[in-house]
Amino acid sequence: MTILVTGGAGYIGSHMVLELLDSGESVVVLDNLSTGFRWAVPPNATLVVGDIGDQELVRSIVRKHGVKSIIHFAGSIIVPESVVDPLGYYHNNTVKSRALMEVAVEMGIENFIFSSTAAVYGMPKEIPVREDAALAPMSPYGSSKLMTEIMLADTARAHNFRYVALRYFNVAGADPKGRSGQSTPQATHLIKVACETALGKRSHMEVFGTDYPTADGTCIRDYIHVTDLVRAHMAALRHLRAGGQSEVFNCGYSKGFSVLQVIEAVKRSSGADFEVRLSPRRAGDPAAIVAASDKIRMHLGWRPEFDSLETITVQALAWEAHLQQFKHAS
Ligand SMILES: NC(=O)c1ccc[n+]([C@@H]2O[C@H](COP(=O)([O-])OP(=O)(O)OC[C@H]3O[C@@H](n4cnc5c(N)ncnc54)[C@H](O)[C@@H]3O)[C@@H](O)[C@H]2O)c1
Numbered sequence: 001m002t003i004l005v006t007g008g009a010g011y012i013g014s015h016m017v018l019e020l021l022d023s024g025e026s027v028v029v030l031d032n033l034s035t036g037f038r039w040a041v042p043p044n045a046t047l048v049v050g051d052i053g054d055q056e057l058v059r060s061i062v063r064k065h066g067v068k069s070i071i072h073f074a075g076s077i078i079v080p081e082s083v084v085d086p087l088g089y090y091h092n093n094t095v096k097s098r099a100l101m102e103v104a105v106e107m108g109i110e111n112f113i114f115s116s117t118a119a120v121y122g123m124p125k126e127i128p129v130r131e132d133a134a135l136a137p138m139s140p141y142g143s144s145k146l147m148t149e150i151m152l153a154d155t156a157r158a159h160n161f162r163y164v165a166l167r168y169f170n171v172a173g174a175d176p177k178g179r180s181g182q183s184t185p186q187a188t189h190l191i192k193v194a195c196e197t198a199l200g201k202r203s204h205m206e207v208f209g210t211d212y213p214t215a216d217g218t219c220i221r222d223y224i225h226v227t228d229l230v231r232a233h234m235a236a237l238r239h240l241r242a243g244g245q246s247e248v249f250n251c252g253y254s255k256g257f258s259v260l261q262v263i264e265a266v267k268r269s270s271g272a273d274f275e276v277r278l279s280p281r282r283a284g285d286p287a288a289i290v291a292a293s294d295k296i297r298m299h300l301g302w303r304p305e306f307d308s309l310e311t312i313t314v315q316a317l318a319w320e321a322h323l324q325q326f327k328h329a330s
């Protein structure tokens with residue numbers, strides 16, 4: 001009953017692999033290492049270096065390892081990059097997800113868990129945003145993920161195929177045991193950038209937009225610890241294995257923090273007072289987005305354990321310091 005984790009050499013995927021192995025599962029990772037790292041896959045998981053769009057390769061992995069469940073993280077993830085390269089994003093996120101799903105249906109995969117995103121909502125009318133809110137992505141990244149969600153829903157209606165799509169809000173933090181963390185060089189995510197600046201890897205950082213209609217003028221996001229997020233996947237897997245129906249769940253804490261509040265938290269956790277420059281808005285950013293999280297709590301019994309901005313920033317800083325020491329990624 002091996003689980004195929006696509007994108008398992010990446011930030012969230014590597015935490016998923018650790019959680020699965022900790023739970024005694026057998027894991028095979030398929031990753032093209034475009035943004036992931038070979039070292040991020042623990043030796044007791046099998047790593048196949050290749051592309052999710054390579055159907056013959058996926059077929060052979062499913063056959064060889066007796067895969068019954070797929071957790072699909074592989075994709076391109078940067079909102080502003082998707083604005084300048086929409087076709088690249090539709091190709092990697094939508095077209096290749098379709099290829100993967102086609103093999104999943106053909107090979108009788110019973111459980112499929114998909115990494116969706118809060119970006120499918122765009123700028124929601126009501127906050128916290130519920131799963132049944134209008135879907136109006138503001139970036140090709142969000143659209144590329146929404147199109148995959150639509151394909152999943154249609155496929156589940158037509159075939160013996162069940163899925164859970166998890167709409168992640170802003171994922172941050174690192175493995176509490178210090179085994180993995182966000183390692184992407186030239187990362188663009190706020191907490192990662194702030195941690196790099198706190199540790200002197202960058203001379204300063206920027207705040208993108210101070211004229212949003214929020215209390216302090218900067219964007220509000222719901223930051224979820226990566227370990228709580230992968231535990232939501234474990235709950236989704238149990239749900240599907242028990243014969244549960246296809247569902248879509250938000251993954252967030254229902255708590256919003258502004259960009260300036262996050263930077264303050266990183267300053268407090270690190271004790272470093274670094275330079276912060278106020279800059280114009282970045283393309284594709286909604287002003288505020290916070291998850292309604294009652295559905296996942298109720299249906300999957302998910303209970304977060306690390307829902308504090310301080311815990312997230314302290315562990316993200318610890319991982320950043322580890323990276324600097326060992327120069328895993330540069
Ligand atoms: N990080 C976030 O805040 C966030 C929020 C919402 C959703 N997500 C989603 O979660 C998933 C994982 O994100 P992450 O932050 O771990 O990013 P990441 O870049 O660290 O991981 C993505 C992994 O997928 C691999 N990959 C990319 N395209 C591939 C392909 N065609 N074939 C095989 N492997 C491929 C990369 O090498 C990498 O290891 C993505 O689907 C992303 O859209 C992330």
Ligand SMILES: O=c1ccn([C@@H]2O[C@H](COP(=O)(O)OP(=O)(O)O[C@H]3O[C@H](CO)[C@H](O)[C@H](O)[C@H]3O)[C@@H](O)[C@H]2O)c(=O)[nH]1
Nearest residue numbers: 079117118119169170188189190193206207208219259282
């Ligand atoms: O150096 C930085 C980096 C970010 N920001 C701001 O911080 C906020 C958060 O930005 P991130 O880049 O950390 O995250 P996003 O909200 O753009 O996107 C993330 O969350 C989305 C859902 O909300 C998607 O899931 C997406 O995959 C994931 O990258 C935004 O207002 C952004 O403009 C800065 O001010 N300075």
